[in-house]
Amino acid sequence: MDIPRNHERSQGRTAAAAIAAGLLFPAAILLPILEVEQLGHHHQSSILGGIIELFRNGNYFVAIVILVFSILLPLAKILALIELSWLCTLQQRHRAWTYRLMEQIGKWSMMDVMLLALLVMLIKLSGLVQFHFGPAVVAFVLCVTMSMIAAICFDPHAIWESP
Amino acid sequence: MNEPDTSPDPNAEAIPVPNAEAIPVALLQTNPTMTRWFASRLWWLTLVCGLVSLGLFWYSRQNTGSLITIAFREGHGLKPEDRLTYRGIEIGAVEKIELNPDRDGVVAHVRLTPRARSMAADGAKFWIVRPMLSIDAIRGLDTLLGAKYIAIDPPSVGARAQSHFVGLDSAPIISPVDGSLEISLDAKSRGGLENGAPILFRGFRIGNVVQVGLAMDARTVRARCAIDPEYRDIIRNNSKFWNRSGWRLEFGLSGLKLDADTLAQMLSGGIEMATPSEPAPGVSTGHRFLLYDKPEAEWLAWQPSMAHGQAWSRLAPKMPQPIRLALRWQERSFGFRTNQQRSSWCLPLSDGSVLCLAEQIDAPKSALADSTRIEFAGVSLSPTQFQVSNSTSEASQDSSVDKAGRFTTSEPIADDVVRWPVDRVAGKLPDAVCDVLIAHADSSSVVAIDAGRLKKTPMGWEIDDQVLVDRDYHGLPVFSSEASQVIGFVFVNKQKRMIVR
Numbered sequence: 001m002d003i004p005r006n007h008e009r010s011q012g013r014t015a016a017a018a019i020a021a022g023l024l025f026p027a028a029i030l031l032p033i034l035e036v037e038q039l040g041h042h043h044q045s046s047i048l049g050g051i052i053e054l055f056r057n058g059n060y061f062v063a064i065v066i067l068v069f070s071i072l073l074p075l076a077k078i079l080a081l082i083e084l085s086w087l088c089t090l091q092q093r094h095r096a097w098t099y100r101l102m103e104q105i106g107k108w109s110m111m112d113v114m115l116l117a118l119l120v121m122l123i124k125l126s127g128l129v130q131f132h133f134g135p136a137v138v139a140f141v142l143c144v145t146m147s148m149i150a151a152i153c154f155d156p157h158a159i160w161e162s163p
Numbered sequence: 164m165n166e167p168d169t170s171p172d173p174n175a176e177a178i179p180v181p182n183a184e185a186i187p188v189a190l191l192q193t194n195p196t197m198t199r200w201f202a203s204r205l206w207w208l209t210l211v212c213g214l215v216s217l218g219l220f221w222y223s224r225q226n227t228g229s230l231i232t233i234a235f236r237e238g239h240g241l242k243p244e245d246r247l248t249y250r251g252i253e254i255g256a257v258e259k260i261e262l263n264p265d266r267d268g269v270v271a272h273v274r275l276t277p278r279a280r281s282m283a284a285d286g287a288k289f290w291i292v293r294p295m296l297s298i299d300a301i302r303g304l305d306t307l308l309g310a311k312y313i314a315i316d317p318p319s320v321g322a323r324a325q326s327h328f329v330g331l332d333s334a335p336i337i338s339p340v341d342g343s344l345e346i347s348l349d350a351k352s353r354g355g356l357e358n359g360a361p362i363l364f365r366g367f368r369i370g371n372v373v374q375v376g377l378a379m380d381a382r383t384v385r386a387r388c389a390i391d392p393e394y395r396d397i398i399r400n401n402s403k404f405w406n407r408s409g410w411r412l413e414f415g416l417s418g419l420k421l422d423a424d425t426l427a428q429m430l431s432g433g434i435e436m437a438t439p440s441e442p443a444p445g446v447s448t449g450h451r452f453l454l455y456d457k458p459e460a461e462w463l464a465w466q467p468s469m470a471h472g473q474a475w476s477r478l479a480p481k482m483p484q485p486i487r488l489a490l491r492w493q494e495r496s497f498g499f500r501t502n503q504q505r506s507s508w509c510l511p512l513s514d515g516s517v518l519c520l521a522e523q524i525d526a527p528k529s530a531l532a533d534s535t536r537i538e539f540a541g542v543s544l545s546p547t548q549f550q551v552s553n554s555t556s557e558a559s560q561d562s563s564v565d566k567a568g569r570f571t572t573s574e575p576i577a578d579d580v581v582r583w584p585v586d587r588v589a590g591k592l593p594d595a596v597c598d599v600l601i602a603h604a605d606s607s608s609v610v611a612i613d614a615g616r617l618k619k620t621p622m623g624w625e626i627d628d629q630v631l632v633d634r635d636y637h638g639l640p641v642f643s644s645e646a647s648q649v650i651g652f653v654f655v656n657k658q659k660r661m662i663v664r
Contacts, residue, residue, distance in 0.1 A: 016206045
């Protein structure tokens with residue numbers, strides 16, 4: 001048995017972490033992330049629900065910004081990582097293209113920033129209203145972590161190495 | 164760009180890499196690349212993350228109640244975030260409210276709390292609570308300042324789940340409690356009666372009007388009433404009902420007289436009732452009474468003694484069941500043999516003996532020899548067929564009043580005779596008077612006597628004149644609900660009504 005080559009190991013890890021992030025992603029955006037209680041009124045919203053609400057209220061710009069940078073781009077990044085780690089099925093040229101795309105997407109995917117925004121909100125508003133984090137927060141944090149791990153584990157050299 | 168394969172992985176410390184031996188080579192792949200691809204231990208983390216994701220979805224499903232829609236004709240200012248309340252607590256909230264497609268009503272989307280999920284079932288009634296100020300009712304004052312809310316009349320347990328409901332325009336008719344006695348009252352006119360008006364007995368609420376409406380033939384106004392389960396024994400066949408709605412203003416020589424009981428009654432009206440001092444048997448659901456405009460003076464004087472209440476309802480099946488007993492003998496008067504008889508009640512006991520008044524087993528001296536017989540439960544006993552076994556120490560007590568006697572017989576008695584446990588018979592009257600019930604074969608004739616109506620005398624307890632105990636009660640066993648024992652017998656003669664032992 002030959003010792004596994006480095007990039008193959010890295011691919012395995014990237015795939016594992018990226019798929020984990022992919023599994024957590026729906027939970028992170030669909031489940032309620034914030035529960036607000038104000039004057040006896042109880043309100044909870046998920047990320048996707050919040051975006052839909054923004055659209056309804058006519059805040060198209062904010063809605064599109066959040067939709068693109070917090071949902072579409074992170075999702076694309078995760079999918080690209082999964083694709084890249086599945087090297088054996090891809091053409092080399094395609095691989096290189098996907099990698100560059102992933103690099104660009106990664107810069108604009110703001111999931112981690114959103115987490116920060118949530119924390120700021122918690123600290124700022126905790127005096128005014130009662131705040132609870134919903135179950136999606138767990139999924140969200142894990143999802144961010146897993147996609148980071150996937151990005152770190154990814155060894156770009158593998159792209160130019162023939163399998 | 165191509166790095167040698169043996170170069171150390173920059174993340175080797177962060178993520179442990181399994182050595183070659185630990186690789187599950189048995190994985191189905193023949194392709195060694197794929198095998199290595201799956202070698203990473205990080206796959207465990209993937210599995211865990213997948214489970215966490217599923218778990219969160221499941222948890223979230225458990226914690227979000229079901230969404231129901233309720234169609235109303237009017238919104239009455241209901242807003243999103245308004246509550247759905249039941250028994251004063253929030254069990255759901257309006258998520259949104261919108262016009263229905265036909266524009267002839269509104270649809271409220273309500274999210275129930277997880278615990279209240281079972282509320283969304285067939286038979287649930289919803290209505291919007293709003294302030295109501297009218298001549299006869301003041302309701303929902305809390306919604307005058309605060310938010311409107313939706314109230315619910317819950318479905319029966321085990322009803323089929325539902326998610327679309329049609330809301331009511333106003334609060335529904337109060338559904339009677341299980342076990343209530345439902346009767347209908349016919350009146351000539353409505354006379355200020357409202358749904359929910361109280362039915363009063365001596366000014367005490369025993370039930371309420373469920374619904375007032377015209378009778379089928381429109382000849383009378385019919386009020387459907389529900390009597391609370393604990394008071395159903397108060398309603399008898401010969402009870403009288405009259406309307407005491409509102410207030411009566413009388414202007415006469417003596418001046419102005421305003422007749423009103425309470426403000427609430429003045430506003431919502433009420434029905435008063437009375438049962439005669441000789442209560443007839445009880446009625447069952449569906450019985451119809453006449454509703455009079457005003458009471459007759461006599462009705463107000465009635466003072467029946469009736470066992471009632473939850474304690475009594477529980478007790479009723481456990482009451483002693485007395486049966487009739489007759490003592491027959493023959494006497495010679497003016498040279499003729501005449502038949503004489505003395506009848507009263509007796510109580511068969513579980514040890515085979517029979518408890519009754521002593522006079523019932525003791526024929527007078529004038530009786531002809533061998534003519535005495537005791538008859539009860541379908542048997543006729545001659546003096547040789549029964550043995551008197553008087554357990555009470557007769558000698559120590561005053562002999563001017565008859566005491567309880569006890570006899571045993573070897574003759575077979577019918578099986579359907581209910582026998583009273585012998586250990587629940589007291590040896591003597593308690594030292595202090597207590598509340599008692601006079602057991603009767605017919606449970607509607609059971610008389611309850613308050614301790615205050617009894618007076619202790621050396622011979623026994625004298626019963627107050629106010630309590631109706633007629634001649635027929637002579638010999639009935641007296642039961643103390645407190646001690647749950649038979650403590651003595653009723654003794655009635657022309658002068659006295661007593662409880663003796």
